[in-house]
Amino acid sequence: MLKSFRIGGVHPPGNKLSKGAGIVTMPVPETVVIPLSQHIGAPATAVVAKGDTVKVGQLIGKSAGFVSSNIHSSVSGTVTSIDPVVDGSGLRKPAITIRVEGDEWVDTIDRSDTLVRECTLTPSEIIARIADAGIVGMGGATFPTQVKLSVPQGKKAEFLILNGVECEPYLTADHRVLLEHGREVAVGADILCRALGVDKAYIGIEANKQDAIDYMEKVCADHPHLEVVPLKVKYPQGGEKQLIDAVLRRQVPSGALPIDVGAVVQNVGTALAVYEAVQKNKPLIERVVTVTGKSLDKPSNLKVRIGTSIRTLIDYCGGLPEDTGKVIGGGPMMGRAMANLDGPVTKGTSGVLLMRENQSLRPEAQVCIKCAKCVSVCPMGLEPYMLSKLGKHRMFAEMEPRHVTDCIECGSCAYTCPAALPLLDYIRLGKAEVMKMIRARKG
Amino acid sequence: MKKLIVSPSPHIHGSDSTKRLMRDVLIALIPAFAISVIVYGTSVVKVTAVAVISCLLFEYLIQRFLLGGKSTLGDYSACVTGVLLAFNLPSSIPVWLVILGSLVAIGVGKMSFGGLGRNPFNPALVGRVFLLISFPVQMTSFPIPEGVDSLTGATGMDASSGATPLAFVKEALKSGKSVSELMPDLSMADMLLGYKAGSLGEIAALALLMGFAYLLVRKVITWHIPVSVLGSMALFSGILWAVNPEQYMNPLFHLLSGGAMLGAIYMATDYVTSPMTQRGMVIYGIGIGVITILIRVFGSYPEGISFAILIMNAVVPLINKYVKPRRFGLAK
Numbered sequence: 001m002l003k004s005f006r007i008g009g010v011h012p013p014g015n016k017l018s019k020g021a022g023i024v025t026m027p028v029p030e031t032v033v034i035p036l037s038q039h040i041g042a043p044a045t046a047v048v049a050k051g052d053t054v055k056v057g058q059l060i061g062k063s064a065g066f067v068s069s070n071i072h073s074s075v076s077g078t079v080t081s082i083d084p085v086v087d088g089s090g091l092r093k094p095a096i097t098i099r100v101e102g103d104e105w106v107d108t109i110d111r112s113d114t115l116v117r118e119c120t121l122t123p124s125e126i127i128a129r130i131a132d133a134g135i136v137g138m139g140g141a142t143f144p145t146q147v148k149l150s151v152p153q154g155k156k157a158e159f160l161i162l163n164g165v166e167c168e169p170y171l172t173a174d175h176r177v178l179l180e181h182g183r184e185v186a187v188g189a190d191i192l193c194r195a196l197g198v199d200k201a202y203i204g205i206e207a208n209k210q211d212a213i214d215y216m217e218k219v220c221a222d223h224p225h226l227e228v229v230p231l232k233v234k235y236p237q238g239g240e241k242q243l244i245d246a247v248l249r250r251q252v253p254s255g256a257l258p259i260d261v262g263a264v265v266q267n268v269g270t271a272l273a274v275y276e277a278v279q280k281n282k283p284l285i286e287r288v289v290t291v292t293g294k295s296l297d298k299p300s301n302l303k304v305r306i307g308t309s310i311r312t313l314i315d316y317c318g319g320l321p322e323d324t325g326k327v328i329g330g331g332p333m334m335g336r337a338m339a340n341l342d343g344p345v346t347k348g349t350s351g352v353l354l355m356r357e358n359q360s361l362r363p364e365a366q367v368c369i370k371c372a373k374c375v376s377v378c379p380m381g382l383e384p385y386m387l388s389k390l391g392k393h394r395m396f397a398e399m400e401p402r403h404v405t406d407c408i409e410c411g412s413c414a415y416t417c418p419a420a421l422p423l424l425d426y427i428r429l430g431k432a433e434v435m436k437m438i439r440a441r442k443g
Numbered sequence: 444m445k446k447l448i449v450s451p452s453p454h455i456h457g458s459d460s461t462k463r464l465m466r467d468v469l470i471a472l473i474p475a476f477a478i479s480v481i482v483y484g485t486s487v488v489k490v491t492a493v494a495v496i497s498c499l500l501f502e503y504l505i506q507r508f509l510l511g512g513k514s515t516l517g518d519y520s521a522c523v524t525g526v527l528l529a530f531n532l533p534s535s536i537p538v539w540l541v542i543l544g545s546l547v548a549i550g551v552g553k554m555s556f557g558g559l560g561r562n563p564f565n566p567a568l569v570g571r572v573f574l575l576i577s578f579p580v581q582m583t584s585f586p587i588p589e590g591v592d593s594l595t596g597a598t599g600m601d602a603s604s605g606a607t608p609l610a611f612v613k614e615a616l617k618s619g620k621s622v623s624e625l626m627p628d629l630s631m632a633d634m635l636l637g638y639k640a641g642s643l644g645e646i647a648a649l650a651l652l653m654g655f656a657y658l659l660v661r662k663v664i665t666w667h668i669p670v671s672v673l674g675s676m677a678l679f680s681g682i683l684w685a686v687n688p689e690q691y692m693n694p695l696f697h698l699l700s701g702g703a704m705l706g707a708i709y710m711a712t713d714y715v716t717s718p719m720t721q722r723g724m725v726i727y728g729i730g731i732g733v734i735t736i737l738i739r740v741f742g743s744y745p746e747g748i749s750f751a752i753l754i755m756n757a758v759v760p761l762i763n764k765y766v767k768p769r770r771f772g773l774a775k
Contacts, residue, residue, distance in 0.1 A: 012455055056643040090449075169455065312600045316610070326448045337449040353623065359455070366461050366518065367560040372461065376721065381770035383719065403770065409483050411453030418459040419560075425451055435634040 002207055004232035006244035006251075008379040012235055012333065014208055018292045018299035020344055025303045026316055028103055032075050032307025033085050034060065034096040038346040039136040040143045041067030052079045056108035057283050060096055069144045069347075070134035071096075072287035072303035075340060076104040076196040076221045087338065088310060088329055088343025095344075098307070109282045115183055116279040119191050126278055133277030134347075136286045137175075138165055139238065139267035140330055142188050142348035145274065148266070149195050151259055157261035160193050160201040161247050161269055164216070165231060165238030167206060170333025171351040173288040174268050175300040178205070178212040181221045183270050188271030189226050196264055200225045202247050203268070208233045217344040228402045235333060240265045242379055254406050269350075273346050273353035289313065291346055293354030304345050310352055311341040325360030328353040333411045366419040374413035374423055380406045384413035384423045391407065391426030394431040404431045405438070461559075464714075471654030472709065475521050477631055478637040482588045483534040487643045493538050494592045495525035497545030505554040510747070515721055516626040524548055526565035530644020530705055531749070532574070533585045540581055552691035564756045565713045568749050574619035583610065585640035589763035596769040605640040607699045609745040614693055644694025651704040664712045667669040672707035672735075673698055691740065703735070716756045723759075723766040726760045730755045738759040 037043035044061030054060060054073040077100040084092035106112060120128070131146035151157050162185070167176040178185060189201045192312050203220075204212050205215030205228060213230050220226045222299040229247050241252045243265060250261040258265055266274075269287065276282040285306055297318020304313060310327070314320050320341070328335040329343075330351055374384035382403055390398045404427060413423040479487045502521040506514055515521070528548050536718065548570025556562040575582045587605035606614070608629055615625050633639055637647030645651075658664045676697055682693040697703065702710075711717065711731050718727050726749020731751045 006774065007769060010457065011456065059564045112704065139594070194757060218484045225446075243773075245774075251772045251774045254770070256772070326450075326454065328454055332452075332454040334452050335454065336452065337447070337454065339447060339449050341447075351628060353454075357448075362450065363460070368559070369520075370463055370562045370717075370719060371464065372724075373718075375719050375768050378768070379771065381768045383768060383774075388676075394653055406771065409452075415453050415455065416457050418461050418464055420456060420460070422451075424453065429450065 002230055002232040003246045004234050005237060005245040005379060006168050007381050008412060009234040009236070009376050011233070012415060014233070015169045015173050015294075017294070018176070018290050018301055019169065019175055021172070021176075021298070021300045023176050023288055023301045023303050024222050025125055025307065026313070027304070028075055028305060029308045030334055031080070031097060031099050031313050032076065032305060033095050033097050033309065033344040034071060035085075035087060035093050035346060036169070036308040038069060038142060038306070038348060039069040040072065040141070041065060041069070043094060044068060044071045046082050047237055048082070048096065050079055050082055051340055053137035054075065054079060054098060055104050055106045057109050057285055060257060063134075066082045067147050069136050070283070070395075072134055072283040072285050073098060075100045077101040082133055086342065087339070088338035088340060094137065103193060109221045110280040112306065115187065117187050117190075119187075119194060119259060119278060119377065121194075121257070121278065122197045123197060126191055129278050130195075133273070133282070135270060135273045135277055136284070136347050137267055138269035138273060138287060138347060138349050138350070140334070140350050141170065145266070145270055148264060151196065155259050157196040157198050157259060157264050158200070159248060159264070160189060160196060160198055161263055161265045162189055162201065162203040162268050163243055164203050164209075164268040165243060165264055165266060166232075167235045167238040168333055168335070169291045170292050170353050171331045172292070173290045173301055173350050175212055175436060176270055177272055177288055178209070179215055180216050182212075182225040184275045185271045186198035186216075186219045186223045186226055187270050188273075188281065190223060191274055192264075192266060193225060198264075199225055202229045203227070204229045204231050204237075204243050204247050206231050206233045206237055219330050235398045235412065236408065238377055239373040239379065239410060242407070251259065253440050254403060255282040258370055260293050287345070287349070289349050290351035292334050292351065293321070293324070293356070294359075295323050295356055295404060297321075298405050306347060306405070309341065310338065310343055310345065314341065314354070321354060323356045323358075325357030326355040330402060333415065334409065352365070362419040362422070365421050368419055371418055373416045373418065377412045377416045378426045380410060381409060382407060384427060385432060388421065391430035396437065398429050399430040400434045400437065404434050407431055446570060456580065460517045461520065463613045465523050467658065467661045467710075468523050468525060468709070469519065469662070471657045472530070472644070474531070474650035475578055475644050475647045475649060475705075479534070479643045482637050482646060483552045483586060483607065483643055484645075486534045489538070490536060490541055490643060491529040492533055493635075494529035494532070494545050496521055497542045498522070498525035498549050500530070501546050502550040502554065506558070508698070512558070512654045519557065521549065521561050522551065524566045527644075527709060528668040531567060531571040531642050531702065533582065534643040535582055535584060535586045540574060541579060544574045548571040554562050560698060560715055561593050562715055564753055565710055565757070566715045568710055568753055570658060571679060572749050572753060573577060587640060589637055589732040605703065607641045607745065608696070609638055609739065612696075616690065623689060625667045629696065631699060637702075645702045648699045649702045651708055655708045658708070665721065665724070667724035668712045668717060668728045669707045670734045671725045672711055675729040675732025676703060676736055679733055680740070681761055683736075683740060697736065697739065701746040702748045706752055707731070708736075711752050711755075716759060718759055718762045718766065720763075720766050720768045722769075726762055726766060727759065730758065
């Protein structure tokens with residue numbers, strides 16, 4: 001029997017329209033807009049000025065704290081502004097705009113395709129290179145990778161788990177990365193193991209990607225510490241806590257971190273970026289993005305320079321279809337709807353999903369019939385109907401003892417609700433308010 | 444460029460809707476309905492139609508003139524109440540009683556609490572129990588199905604009426620007969636297939652089980668409530684039977700007689716009036732099973748599952764308060 005997490009879960013249709021589309025490298029755009037905050041934590045500080053010329057891979061934003069990340073130029077050209085720019089959310093965010101001139105790379109970057117397996121760096125050297133390269137969690141969470149690799153004193157990492165689950169419908173970027181860069185990913189895993197001082201790594205892949213499972217099993221023959229774990233297709237299998245439960249049969253307690261059960265989870269895209277940073281000296285300046293949708297001409301997987309506008313990607317795949325109602329950054333379960341198409345691709349952009357107009361509006365909400373489906377699908381074992389009701393009535397204090405802060409916002413409850421109630425909207429509201437209360441209490 | 448729609452995630456919704464769930468319950472009841480028509484004839488269609496139409500009409504009128512708000516007629520929940528109420532009535536019941544029962548079911552059982560989703564008690568059972576207590580003669584006179592030997596022993600019936608197996612057994616045991624004397628009169632096969640006297644929807648145990656399979660496949664309900672109701676009935680009656688098989692009926696008889704199947708699969712599983720967690724459902728189901736056997740064996744009514752469900756309905760808020768889902772992070 002395939003492994004899976006033990007509580008709840010739903011089965012949305014996969015709709016992996018672009019799974020057969022090999023990764024295509026997008027042409028370098030004319031301008032890029034590189035936000036200074038593409039990660040969780042403090043925004044980076046700009047270290048270039050308007051009018052400066054930059055090369056591909058040059059540091060342009062410096063990490064501004066322990067939880068922060070470096071930002072590099074993804075193109076060569078001239079900095080035209082360091083001003084806030086409206087991004088896909090419709091809000092103004094500090095960003096560096098660069099006009100592209102040619103494609104001149106920093107000369108320390110090894111741009112060849114040769115696989116470099118050997119790594120003799122010490123753990124701290126590896127972590128330093130990863131920090132220098134500005135690598136963050138590329139599954140969408142964008143947590144700075146070097147922080148995740150710095151195991152706090154008194155705790156010990158036992159296992160590395162690579163997340164190749166890609167349980168979000170439509171998205172195929174990780175799937176293609178495994179198929180086309182599986183060897184690099186495996187070396188990335190070796191390097192991560194070395195940095196963590198662990199000698200066992202698993203790579204979790206959902207059973208709907210049999211070709212990736214087969215290929216990675218072949219690759220693993222050369223990597224004795226790495227083992228493929230085929231997983232049942234069930235959402236949110238790729239949630240960090242769910243994946244650990246599925247692979248290790250260990251549950252991260254409420255409020256604790258994966259490291260508390262000896263696990264460190266990294267996305268497969270992150271492992272590829274780690275390989276490139278450590279072995280090829282290449283900072284995180286491009287990533288694979290799935291561009292997809294039922295009406296889109298050519299659902300694709302594109303290798304894109306960070307800072308390329310979403311509109312450019314859509315145009316490259318055949319243009320925005322007439323019937324588009326919603327454009328989502330990420331997958332349909334947890335992605336964010338964009339207010340405009342001018343925002344840039346960032347380190348965390350795993351996909352751009354175009355929803356047809358008739359798929360874009362929510363069904364009309366009915367009354368709760370207490371069917372208990374939200375309770376049975378909640379992967380955290382919460383009571384969404386109750387939390388949502390409390391949130392709606394702004395009874396936030398009541399939500400804390402009901403563990404609202406455990407909610408991972410996966411949306412399984414709202415997805416499954418036969419009454420189409422906006423359960424997660426109210427839970428999210430309550431969760432934010434409870435977090436505020438907790439912070440205030442801590443002073 | 445036209446405006447993009449922006450809303451929080453999730454951006455897709457599953458195929459479940461209240462309407463689909465209710466429709467599936469109606470579909471699941473078709474086999475039992477068909478058997479009932481075969482056994483009792485067209486009066487079954489009449490009683491069911493009157494109950495459904497009355498339930499819809501009363502819901503409409505109450506919503507329109509008393510309660511206000513959006514009409515819930517389209518979600519089929521009133522249809523389900525109507526069909527389930529009919530299934531709990533004898534096919535020979537006068538039409539005016541069906542209408543009165545529907546009024547109580549919808550008016551008192553459902554709308555007086557604010558309508559769908561807010562009622563603490565199963566509306567169809569509120570209607571049935573009201574009729575049972577107020578009109579006991581009409582509610583316990585069952586036509587004898589063609590080709591079935593009349594079970595006698597119940598009193599106060601005219602010649603064309605027969606006793607249900609439960610009533611027959613209750614009378615006989617009370618009059619001092621032993622179980623082995625009764626067994627020749629009871630055919631388990633007939634009880635399984637539906638050739639017995641009873642409420643029009645409860646007789647066909649096998650057909651009701653087929654509907655259960657359909658509901659499980661369609662994920663309308665989970666196994667927890669039906670299995671714990673029937674399982675605890677079997678266990679409890681089995682213990683009694685093991686202690687004295689001459690005084691107590693065997694578990695199979697209890698599962699195949701009366702409203703056990705109809706109650707466990709279709710009445711106790713009513714979403715609104717059952718617990719929100721799977722462990723809660725099991726506790727609730729066991730409560731129903733035990734109370735049912737208590738009433739059947741030691742109470743004055745031959746059948747008690749309607750009362751058992753209503754009693755446990757009242758306990759549901761308490762179960763929801765204390766029985767919580769298994770939270771993530773507590774497993775080893």
